[in-house]
Amino acid sequence: xxxxxxxNLVELxxxxxxxxxxxxxxxxxxxxxxxxxxxxxxxxRRGETLGLVGxxxxxxxxxxxxxxxxxxxxxxxxxxxxPQGRVVDLAALSEAQRRPYCTDLRFVFQDPQASLDPRxxxxxxxxxxxxxxxxxxxxEIPGIVAxxxxxxxxxxxxxxxxxxxxxxxxxxxxxxxRALATRPRxxxxxEAVSALDVxxxxxxxxxxxxxxxxxxxxxxxxxxxxxxxxxxxxxxxxMYVGQIVESAPIDALYAxxxxxxxxxxxxxxxxxxxxxxxxxxxxxxxxxxxxxxxxPSGCAFHPxxxxxxxxxxxxxxxxxxxxxxAAACHxxxxxxxxxxxSDPNPQRAHA
Amino acid sequence: MPPTxxxxxxxxxxxxxxxxxxRVQIGTDxxxxxxxxxxxxxxEAGKTLCIVGESGSGKSxxxxxxxxxxxxxxxxxGGRIAFRTAAGxxxxxxxxxxRGPAIRAIRxxxxxxxxQEPMAALSPVHTIGQQLGAxxxxxxxxxxxxxxxxALECLADVGIPKxxxxxxxxxxxxxxxxxxxxxxxxxxxxxxxxxxADEPTTALDVTTQANILDLFKKLQAEHGLSILFxxxxxxxxxxxxxxxxxxxxxxxxxxxxxxEIFYDPQHPYTRALLQSVPTLSRxxxxxxxxxxxxxxxxxxxxxxxxxxxRCDQAVAGLCDRRDPPETVLGPGRGARxxxxxxxxxAGPQLQPRSVQHA
Numbered sequence: 001x002x003x004x005x006x007x008n009l010v011e012l013x014x015x016x017x018x019x020x021x022x023x024x025x026x027x028x029x030x031x032x033x034x035x036x037x038x039x040x041x042x043x044x045r046r047g048e049t050l051g052l053v054g055x056x057x058x059x060x061x062x063x064x065x066x067x068x069x070x071x072x073x074x075x076x077x078x079x080x081x082x083p084q085g086r087v088v089d090l091a092a093l094s095e096a097q098r099r100p101y102c103t104d105l106r107f108v109f110q111d112p113q114a115s116l117d118p119r120x121x122x123x124x125x126x127x128x129x130x131x132x133x134x135x136x137x138x139x140e141i142p143g144i145v146a147x148x149x150x151x152x153x154x155x156x157x158x159x160x161x162x163x164x165x166x167x168x169x170x171x172x173x174x175x176x177x178r179a180l181a182t183r184p185r186x187x188x189x190x191e192a193v194s195a196l197d198v199x200x201x202x203x204x205x206x207x208x209x210x211x212x213x214x215x216x217x218x219x220x221x222x223x224x225x226x227x228x229x230x231x232x233x234x235x236x237x238x239m240y241v242g243q244i245v246e247s248a249p250i251d252a253l254y255a256x257x258x259x260x261x262x263x264x265x266x267x268x269x270x271x272x273x274x275x276x277x278x279x280x281x282x283x284x285x286x287x288x289x290x291x292x293x294x295x296p297s298g299c300a301f302h303p304x305x306x307x308x309x310x311x312x313x314x315x316x317x318x319x320x321x322x323x324x325x326a327a328a329c330h331x332x333x334x335x336x337x338x339x340x341x342s343d344p345n346p347q348r349a350h351a
Numbered sequence: 352m353p354p355t356x357x358x359x360x361x362x363x364x365x366x367x368x369x370x371x372x373x374r375v376q377i378g379t380d381x382x383x384x385x386x387x388x389x390x391x392x393x394x395e396a397g398k399t400l401c402i403v404g405e406s407g408s409g410k411s412x413x414x415x416x417x418x419x420x421x422x423x424x425x426x427x428x429g430g431r432i433a434f435r436t437a438a439g440x441x442x443x444x445x446x447x448x449x450r451g452p453a454i455r456a457i458r459x460x461x462x463x464x465x466x467q468e469p470m471a472a473l474s475p476v477h478t479i480g481q482q483l484g485a486x487x488x489x490x491x492x493x494x495x496x497x498x499x500x501x502a503l504e505c506l507a508d509v510g511i512p513k514x515x516x517x518x519x520x521x522x523x524x525x526x527x528x529x530x531x532x533x534x535x536x537x538x539x540x541x542x543x544x545x546x547x548a549d550e551p552t553t554a555l556d557v558t559t560q561a562n563i564l565d566l567f568k569k570l571q572a573e574h575g576l577s578i579l580f581x582x583x584x585x586x587x588x589x590x591x592x593x594x595x596x597x598x599x600x601x602x603x604x605x606x607x608x609x610x611e612i613f614y615d616p617q618h619p620y621t622r623a624l625l626q627s628v629p630t631l632s633r634x635x636x637x638x639x640x641x642x643x644x645x646x647x648x649x650x651x652x653x654x655x656x657x658x659x660x661r662c663d664q665a666v667a668g669l670c671d672r673r674d675p676p677e678t679v680l681g682p683g684r685g686a687r688x689x690x691x692x693x694x695x696x697a698g699p700q701l702q703p704r705s706v707q708h709a
Contacts (some may be wrong), residue, residue: 040478056556089529167645167646168406174570179411196405197645198627198628199623199624199642199645200405200641200645201627201637202627202640203642205639206638206639209638226557229632230631230635231629231639245652249637250635254631265558268557268558270584270586270587270589270590271589271630272586272589272613272625272628272630273589273613273630274588274590274592274609276589277586282561284562284565285562285563288529289556338527341632341633
């Protein structure tokens with residue numbers, strides 16, 4: 001079994017998820033296989049919040065589903081250190097063998113409306129996982145659920161209500177309580193706040209920070225929203241068409257990205273400050289996100305990249321380490337790319 | 352009808368649209384609710400007004416009401432929507448029969464809608480050319496050949512590559528961003544003067560969103576369009592708005608020029624909203640200032656000021672009883688709050704917040 005660096009909880013190495021080609025409608029022959037995740041390697045350190053960011057179709061959700069075992073990866077390893085200190089490769093386990101780890105790795109979904117069974121009450125929704133895994137007896141469950149509800153800011157008296165009786169923000173709290181019920185070590189939050197209103201989103205983000213401190217949780221926070229990532233994450237991994245283009249500590253990435261795709265993403269992010277926003281220069285990306293079934297040769301980003309050269313068209317750049325900051329670009333060292341953070345001394349608003 | 356849309360420059364500052372005390376009611380099994388409850392604002396020609404608010408604030412309903420496009424069981428229950436038509440006279444859209452010829456001549460031709468979900472707005476079984484053609488024929492009465500030419504022109508205008516080939520494509524053959532461009536082409540096809548864009552970029556990726564926002568700006572500059580932009584994203588507001596109207600529970604609680612709303616907000620809700628979004632500053636905030644509680648349901652409207660149960664500055668015995676009218680603070684600038692009404696009597700509490708990222 002692979003070794004795991006002491007600070008890491010999970011290490012992904014060369015993870016691949018290829019979806020088998022389907023027969024084409026009206027056309028003979030097979031379509032190309034979809035390489036949704038193609039050689040992704042990153043570490044999740046104990047106690048940190050790691051952001052996973054990218055546009056739709058970049059494979060970020062597929063990565064999380066591989067970690068959870070919803071998909072069986074077609075290649076690579078997912079090394080996980082269990083509470084006893086043993087290292088297992090989650091990717092190699094059968095469904096039955098994975099069972100003991102299901103309580104360690106938990107998930108909060110984007111849409112609480114869809115992820116909560118409308119015909120179950122809160123006490124059943126949150127308690128089910130305890131019952132199924134034999135973590136609590138039937139008589140203990142209501143007490144534990146009440147405690148969890150209180151912790152996530154729901155009134156325990158509402159334990160016998162159904163999901164429809166709650167607002168969107170409250171439903172997401174039920175989802176969080178359910179994820180926390182088993183005392184997990186890693187919580188994967190897949191666009192967990194994207195469907196929430198601005199004011200409720202802030203509450204939920206604050207709650208997640210508090211819970212992390214209290215329970216020593218590790219988060220993998222998947223989002224397309226770079227401003228939320230900057231607020232909650234310690235490090236971030238940027239994906240493009242199934243591959244990692246850049247990974248770095250938050251401040252380094254937002255101050256000076258090293259990959260042109262990251263720069264374009266940051267430049268496209270609207271900043272809620274009209275004067276700053278209108279002075280910013282936006283990098284227009286040509287064309288569309290590449291098709292993972294039909295990835296361009298060389299660097300997958302080259303058809304949209306303003307710095308692309310012949311080298312980029314022919315040779316795929318490896319993820320190079322630049323001292324805690326890694327980028328998959330041939331010119332990562334040379335390019336002087338622009339970040340998004342406001343200057344230390346911005347023009348002050350009149351007050 | 353002119354063969355090409357009117358693009359003659361309009362005098363700046365002339366109100367294109369004036370909404371006064373607009374009310375929309377929905378009849379539900381549990382009684383009447385008012386998702387729009389006394390909305391007033393005005394729009395200058397050639398400018399962008401952003402309506403910003405959380406879900407349930409009535410911002411989309413307000414947009415629909417401007418076209419008198421009400422779903423079943425929903426009706427405009429009062430107020431006035433004065434729209435200056437291209438021909439000159441001002442019409443009250445509220446007074447027009449929703450299925451009559453007068454409103455039909457306005458919908459599509461003078462006021463057009465771009466909605467959030469382009470796949471739902473387009474017919475999956477007709478080509479882009481057929482869908483564009485239907486609208487153009489309806490409003491502009493052109494020959495077959497001229498219709499096709501106009502459709503081509505529209506697609507090229509919104510930046511769709513190789514428009515002649517794409518005219519015979521179906522919506523599923525386009526990407527999300529391109530579909531939204533098609534919807535914008537549809538909205539533009541008859542040369543409207545006002546576009547109601549209801550969360551047009553919410554379903555799109557951030558780089559695609561940036562391209563669509565740029566497209567709106569370009570079209571506005573070229574055609575002198577007025578845009579009513581409905582969104583919940585304060586970053587988008589900061590990018591596109593000239594004027595902003597902040598809505599909460601069916602009311603405009605504050606409105607004004609974009610810089611004044613962001614740098615000198617008067618209503619506690621506006622301030623709280625601005626503080627609850629991450630600002631991408633070099634010094635990361637440790638905690639966001641969240642607004643407590645949640646937007647109440649329309650069945651359960653608080654008495655007095657609708658925001659008072661969540662407001663940190665609510666005055667007991669005043670805010671829960673009195674529903675303040677809008678205090679006018681300048682041309683196109685106003686707020687509905689007792690603290691503003693009293694002209695700063697509440698003292699230092701009313702100082703505008705210092706800008707967070709400074």
